[in-house]
Amino acid sequence: MMVKKRSFYEQSRPYLIAFIVLVIVIWAFSGIQFSGIKASAGQILGSIFSGLFHPDWSYVYSGHGEDLVSALIETLAIAFLGTIISSFIAVPFAFWAARTSKKFSSRSTFGKFLLTVIRVFPELVLAIMFIKAVGPGAFAGVLAMGVHSIGMMGKLFSEAIENIDRGPEEAIISAGGNRFDALSWATLPTVLPEFINFTLYRFEIAVRSASILGIVGAGGVGAPLIFALSTRSWSRVGIILIGIVVMVTAIDWLSGTIRKQLLK
Known part of the structure; x- marks a missing residue:
């Protein structure tokens, strides 16, 4: 059996890619002062670690709404509401951006471009903008959180729609059904577990992001954290960091457990 001889470009391509990556890395480091x-x-x-080992337990709960538990609950509420609202809004964007055929589609191209534009703005930048608008x-x-999540989940949802098996849809249409029947009885039941899986995964990320939104005044546990750092209240910093770690770990475990059950 004859083995096709590789061209010079095919042989040198891995080395060329490695060289380009190396040049980019050197260029990136050269721009850092x-x-x-x-x-x-x-x-x-050392003071931060001292605060972690000697946390201010009196700040955990006071009953006046100005404690760690209240800040963590507000953080979870921000992440949950932002994720839930965006998960519903992202569905029509996903169908808009999904390319359901191999032909070029200006509709899906524009939809993907719009979702990319939405994802460009980080949560902190959007938070600053919305603070100016709503206080x-x-x-x-x-x-x-909601606006940024629309771009992210819209992208994930559209990819899930693109990767489904079109056989059930074609069977329903061949049997006399219309597009709405195919959507209701074939497409949505197929992609719904993936949608829920991506929503839970996004909620995990949103909890981490919501923890720092308070730094710019958008609520959550970030506000007392930055205040404690500014006043060098290391015991308060320690208990807040412990609370964030416990909250994020619990959410990751719970979300991972639910996602495993969905994928069975």
Whole structure:
């Protein structure tokens, strides 16, 4: 059996790609100005670790709404509402952006472009914009989280729609059904588990993102964290960091468990 001889380009392509990546890495590092480590870095790091080992337990719950539990609940509420609202809004965007045939579709191209534009703006930038529009607080955080999640989940949903088996749809239409029947009895039942899976995964990410929105005034646990850092209240910083770690870990475990059950 004759083995086709590889061309010079095919042989050198891996080395060419590696060289290009190396050039990009060197260029990226050359643009960073390393000013060194501050002399107080070790002291601050030691103070943070001291706060982690000696947390301010009195801040956990006071009953006045100005405690760690209240801040964590607000953070979860921001992440949950932002994810749920965006998951519903992302569905029509996903069908708009999904390319359901091999032919070029200007509809899906524009839909994908729009979802990309929405994803361009990070949550913090959107939070600052919405704070100017609706004022500081959790509502601005929900809007920022929701708008950013539309772009992300719309992309994931559209890819799930593109990858489904078209056989059931064609069978329903061949039996006399219309497009709505195919959507109701074939497409949606097929993609719904994937939609729920992506929504839960996005909620995990949203919980982490919502934890820092308070830094710019968009509600959540980020506000007391930045205030504690500014006032060098390391015990307060320690208990807030512990609360964030516990919350994120619990949400990751719960979401992962639910997603495993869905994929069975």
